[in-house]
Amino acid sequence: MRPVSIIGIGKTPFGAFPDRDLRSLAVDAGWKCLRNAHAEPSQIDAFFLGNFAGPSFVGQNHLAPYISTAIGIYGVPSTRIEAACASSGSAFYHAFNAVASGICDIVMVAGVEKMTSQPTPRVTSILAGAGDCSGEVKAGSTFASLFAMIARRHMYEFGTRREHLAAVAVKNHANGALNPDAQMRKVITMEQAMAGKPIADPLNLYDCSLISDGAAAVLIAPTERAGEFTDKPVRVLGIAQASDYVALDQKADITTFPAVRRASEKAYRMAGVSPADIQLAELHDCFTIAEIIALEDLGFAPRGQGGPFTLEGHTARTGDKPINTSGGLKSKGHPVGATGVAQICDLVLQMRCEAGERQVPRNSLALAQNLGGSGATCVVTILGTV
Amino acid sequence: MSDPKGTVYTETVIYAAAEEFASEVPFQTAIVEMDSGARVTGRILGGRVQITDRVIQVDSRNGVPFFEKLG
Numbered sequence: 377m378r379p380v381s382i383i384g385i386g387k388t389p390f391g392a393f394p395d396r397d398l399r400s401l402a403v404d405a406g407w408k409c410l411r412n413a414h415a416e417p418s419q420i421d422a423f424f425l426g427n428f429a430g431p432s433f434v435g436q437n438h439l440a441p442y443i444s445t446a447i448g449i450y451g452v453p454s455t456r457i458e459a460a461c462a463s464s465g466s467a468f469y470h471a472f473n474a475v476a477s478g479i480c481d482i483v484m485v486a487g488v489e490k491m492t493s494q495p496t497p498r499v500t501s502i503l504a505g506a507g508d509c510s511g512e513v514k515a516g517s518t519f520a521s522l523f524a525m526i527a528r529r530h531m532y533e534f535g536t537r538r539e540h541l542a543a544v545a546v547k548n549h550a551n552g553a554l555n556p557d558a559q560m561r562k563v564i565t566m567e568q569a570m571a572g573k574p575i576a577d578p579l580n581l582y583d584c585s586l587i588s589d590g591a592a593a594v595l596i597a598p599t600e601r602a603g604e605f606t607d608k609p610v611r612v613l614g615i616a617q618a619s620d621y622v623a624l625d626q627k628a629d630i631t632t633f634p635a636v637r638r639a640s641e642k643a644y645r646m647a648g649v650s651p652a653d654i655q656l657a658e659l660h661d662c663f664t665i666a667e668i669i670a671l672e673d674l675g676f677a678p679r680g681q682g683g684p685f686t687l688e689g690h691t692a693r694t695g696d697k698p699i700n701t702s703g704g705l706k707s708k709g710h711p712v713g714a715t716g717v718a719q720i721c722d723l724v725l726q727m728r729c730e731a732g733e734r735q736v737p738r739n740s741l742a743l744a745q746n747l748g749g750s751g752a753t754c755v756v757t758i759l760g761t762v
Numbered sequence: 763m764s765d766p767k768g769t770v771y772t773e774t775v776i777y778a779a780a781e782e783f784a785s786e787v788p789f790q791t792a793i794v795e796m797d798s799g800a801r802v803t804g805r806i807l808g809g810r811v812q813i814t815d816r817v818i819q820v821d822s823r824n825g826v827p828f829f830e831k832l833g
Contacts, residue, residue, distance in 0.1 A: 497781035512803040524774035
């Protein structure tokens, strides 16, 4: 296996863009990425697309070549990967494998979702399709309700409190307010975060990520060729994908995500680093409780202590373990299929010292955690500039 | 198989539902650990339940178990 580096990144802003369609968002991100890497479409050996539900949201199938040809990439393998909210994290994993194995050299990974053209109850139904439609979904479960049940159990077993959940939202909104590409650039107070409109007890509106349109793209290459494209390459030091049951009621313990543990253990081993070495991370805060549990499953906080760890300020931009300096899914936005690649773009910005007002000083070793559904897919990626 | 009983493992009250269930909000769902050991996701009828409450299945609709609080 040969070393792989990220040589270019490109993103659209995240938000509600009624006059933009799915393809134009993805093409915008793809072109920005090519310009960022000083690359031409003809240099691309393969295209991977992460997209969760384009067919349901906008009625378009066969999305990968539909998008890659519009970017100007012709003839090469063009493949869509679907893994719920981990779709583009998984696309990145498969693209990494293609380059690391020597099958491909220059590969583009894009992620896109166009969600806001549907009314919220319809969006909720489409998202629920990432759950088990033969059981939990038939009972009326939404994704918010699945994570609400996870939060309830975490509260019962570990004493996690409402204010712990609110602390995640307050922190991520504070970060997102500094991100010009974020959907909701709004600082919120603890009082606001505690008193949001109820969605699924104990989660309120401020515990839930946003419904978004957006796209992101990265270009990867064998590290030995990275210098042809950029003087600021970022190495992929470790990466792993793991899986688990789709139905929440099939999991023995819903207060932890075995797929996160499995993927992170493999990624740490591959990178030769420990959780304590990681200097910043983008975690999958689809709901506030998900960030709390991710802190525990990744080994950043002791089991059951993700809430207090957050409330104590460790994960703030100025803390010793900055988490979601982009604003996270909570404030930056969560165009489902774009999220995994967007996390990587945001880490690369930090690692190149291009993160503007939200720049953190310790930025040479970073981790992205992208979760699908209620934990059935997880991709963990560790990036380094050393 | 009649009157299967179980214990609430976790629960939530849903206020924002998928379009198919939008007319029913608010409603409670729970993961119930049946006395047989199996866990199922179902709906709660009548009064609200909490973790560790004992429940009994009183109905099944479209393959979804419906429970009520025992006692």
